[in-house]
Amino acid sequence: MLKNKFYAKFLIMIGAVLILSACSNSGDEAMTETPTPVEQTPEPVSTPEPMAAPVDMVSQESLNSSMGGSMSEGDMVYFAYDRYDVDASARSVLGAQANWMKANNVNVIVEGHCDERGTREYNIALGDRRANAVKNYLVAMGVSASRIRTVSYGKERPQGTDNAQNRRGYTRVN
Amino acid sequence: MKLLKILMLSLIGLISAALPAHAVIEIDITKGNVQPLPIALTSFVGSGDEMTSAGSVMEIGKQIARVVTADLERSGLFSAIDPRAFINSGNAATAPQFANWRAVGAQALVTGTAVLEEDGRVRVEFRLWDVLGGSQMTGLRYFTAPQNWRRIAHLISDAVYKRLTGEDGYFDTRIVYISESGPYLDRIKRLAIMDQDGYNHKFLTDGSYMVLNPRFSPTSQEITYLSFYNDIPRVYLFDIETGKSEMLGEFDGMTFAPRFSPDGKKVIMSKAERGNSDIFVLELSTRRLERLTKHSAIDTSPSFSPFGRYVTFNSDRGGSQQIYVMDSDGSDIKRISFGQGIYATPVWSPRGDLIAFTKQTGGKFYIGVMRPDGTGERILTESYFEEGPTWSPNGRVLMYYRKYPYDNQGGGGETQLWSIDLTGYNERQVITPLDGSDPAWSPLMD
Amino acid sequence: MAALLNKIPEKLSITERLAERFGPKEQKATSLDVQRQTMSIKAAFRLKIEGECWNPPSGALDAGKLIVVVNFNLSQDGRIIGQPRADDYARMSGPLKVAADSALRAVRMCAPYSDLKLPKDMYDQWKEIKLTFDPSDMLS
Structure with a gap:
């Protein structure tokens, strides 16, 4: 065991030397190669334990139905392609959200999402724009900014295969 | 140019007597067919078949040749000749019979050996040959722990690629x-x-x-x-x-x-x-x-x-x-x-x-x-x-x-x-x- | 020339083609014939090396600018005497050296040049060949 360990350390070096040409050829270029150390094989990775963020389902449901009608999606607003402006239908949803927040002492997270017809990095930025557009509207309606956190998932968390349904802002109870 | 001059001279009357005894024909080659370079790679089999800490040294030699072949083929710049077509000939590793390699269509040849050293390391050598010119283009020798053979193979791929394309390789990545x-x-x-x-x-x-x-x-x-x-x-x-x-x-x-x-x-x-x-x-x-x-x-x-x-x-x-x-x-x-x-x-x-x-x-x-x-x-x-x-x-x-x-x-x-x-x-x-x-x-x- | 004609080869040589075209009436080549012959010899070399043997390296940075000159000598039966030589080969490195290698491979691949049926009576005109490999038209 000890011997193996020693070998592992000692022999991990790779040496490379030029083999002299077997037959003479004036065109051969003299090559030199410096010894090439090999890096240690990476150890198995220990990954940090993620913290689960449980959602208070009761509060979420009450947020969902804050519009009143059971069929409505009170926690969701939608955006046009590559846009982040809050349109009329989104404004009515967000107005209800703001009223609900004023009546319920909870903090929320606003998620910004995109469709898949764009690059990952741009969509992360676009999702952030959308989440902040939602937040800004809620703040304008009188909700304290400190109660709203935003997060962008870009195009990484679709809710279906319909692009229009994926360009969305989703408000959830923190 | 020279010939044009001669022609002019002849036209003004110095007829055929003006033919030079010696001239160089100059030709511009401006077109070619870009295609993968046919290359032959032999197994890196040395003299022995001892067991190493990573399998038999003969198997390591065979695997190295396979990995180098796969690397070069994947680049699209080389086409490896099927080893079943090889004409068996003498000591391929150090003194190839170039006519036999030319006969199977190879323009470049990689030969090599993998040998177990007394200290437990494996010594891997390779040589790259210009089949048509009958000369060695490059050759390197590596020493490593047997389990690193795959990395040696990629280093060899990089060396071959560099000598034959003029650019650094990208196989040891x-x-x-x-x-x-x-x-x-x-x-x-x-x-x-x-x-x-x-x-x-x-x-x-x-x-x-x-x-x-x-x-x-x-x-x-x-x-x-x-x-x-x-x-x-x-x-x-x-x-x-x-x-x-x-x-x-x-x-x-x-x-x-x-x-x-x-x-x-x-x-x-x-x-x-x-x-x-x-x-x-x-x-x-x-x-x-x-x-x-x-x-x-x-x-x-x-x-x-x-x-x-x-x-x-x-x-x-x-x-x-x-x-x-x-x-x-x-x-x-x-x-x-x-x-x-x-x-x-x-x-x-x-x-x-x-x-x-x-x-x-x-x-x-x-x-x-x-x-x-x-x-x-x-x-x-x-x-x-x-x-x-x-x-x-x-x-x-x-x-x-x-x-x-x-x-x-x-x-x-x-x-x-x-x-x-x-x-x-x-x-x-x-x-x-x-x-x-x-x-x-x-x-x-x- | 007349002697060559009697062989009736499968493919006519340049000399034969010339003879057919201009007739074997002149025993001695004039300078005009030499000029025509030379053009034909050049065309034959070009056709063979460009069509069958040159595989230029592509993809290198400025691959189109890698121009290489190769000289070689031919025997009367179209074999290369000695080795083809690329100008400045010893000082070359990287992509330029690789371009020279490809030119040398092309010259060797195409040898022997006996199939070009080069006119033996004009051996002095073609015993020394200088090829300039210039990929600028095909790679840019």
Whole structure:
């Protein structure tokens, strides 16, 4: 065991030397190669334990139905392609959200999402724009900014295969 | 010229007596057929067949030849001759019978041996021969622990590639990418790393939180990437040797789209504050963040030029996503993409001559290249969705990922890694155990 | 020339083609004939090397600018005497050296040149060949 360990350390070096040409050829270029150390094989990775963020389902449901009608999606607003402006239908949803927040002492997270017809990095930025557009509207309606956190998932968390349904802002109870 | 002169002279009466006794015929050769170079590779079988700590030395010798063959073939620049066609002839390793190799169509020949040394190491030698010229082009000898034979094979591939193409190889490299699995509504995305030929595959994160956009440091020892650990998207640094990762600075707002500077001392990235993404540079030693752009538009996907003097990035400041270039202090911002459609993810070639990009137009996505001044745009590949090119360290090959459309049965949506030669030929899938996206090519290891 | 004609080969040599075209009436080649012959010899070399033997390296940075000159000597029966030589080969490195290698391979691949049926009576005109390999038209 000890011997193996020693070998592992000692022999991990790779040496490379030029083999002299077997037959003479004036065109051969003299090559030199410096010894090439090999890096240690990476150890198995220990990954940090993620913290689960449980959602208070009761509060979420009450947020969902804050519009009143059971069929409505009170926690969701939608955006046009590559846009982040809050349109009329989104404004009515967000107005209800703001009223609900004023009546319920909870903090929320606003998620910004995109469709898949764009690059990952741009969509992360676009999702952030959308989440902040939602937040800004809620703040304008009188909700304290400190109660709203935003997060962008870009195009990484679709809710279906319909692009229009994926360009969305989703408000959830923190 | 000479002959023309002679002709003139003869026409004025000095007739045939003026024929020179000796002349050189000068001919311009301006056309050829670009095709893979036929190359023969023999098994690296030495004199013995002793057992090593990584199997029999004869088997190691055979495997090395197979790995080198696969490397060279995958480049598209070589076609390996089927060993079954070889004409058995004497001591192939040190004194090949060139006529026999020419007879099977080989223009280059790689011979070699793997021998177990008394100290337990394996000695691997190879020689590259010019079959038509009957001479040795290069030859190297390596000593290593037997379990490192695969790395030796890639080093040999690089040496052969370099001698026959004049450019550095890219076989002793690794790929870090995002391994994807699970249904599309709940995709698990993990950081994964493998050799460029898919071997030595390893997961670096366990998938309990989402990761995206990994990129190697210039030493290949660190990876910077975007992690959603704790549901807070931030740029992280992963140390491959220790397996540990750390957040790169705690700033207000999300950080994303990271990439190392060529000297490895900085990470350039986007930072979003209140919905506005701009480009910043983080100095690793001080963790100081310096702003490069300040604009209400989205500025993202920054990439340094090879010597760090310029930065190319993606911005929609002109109304649609386009590619821009600026000095690395943030000054002198110029738009360089003017073709039809929108442009994103610009990445500077390691040899500096080109910027690769993702383009989107007419419902399709494309990978292409243009010069840093925006001229010479060339599209290399297109599909329903593809993005995120990464350069091989010699600036010759691009890797990217493709995503397939969803079908009506709840399937589709697969992601795969692909590579293509800069010439637009030799497009191939890079095989991964699960789905794969966001590839990043390491520099040559050393 | 007349002697060559009697062989009736499958493919006519340059000399034969010339003879057919201009007739064997002149026993001695004039300078005009030499000029025509030389053009034909050049064309034959070009056709063979460009069509069958040159595989230029592509993809290198500025691959189109890698111009290489190769000289070689031929025996009367079209074999290469000694080795073909690339100008400045010893001082070359990287992509330029690789370009020279490809030119040398092309010259060797195409040898022997007996199938070009080079006119033996004009051996002095073609015993020394200088080829300039210039890929600028095909790679840019």
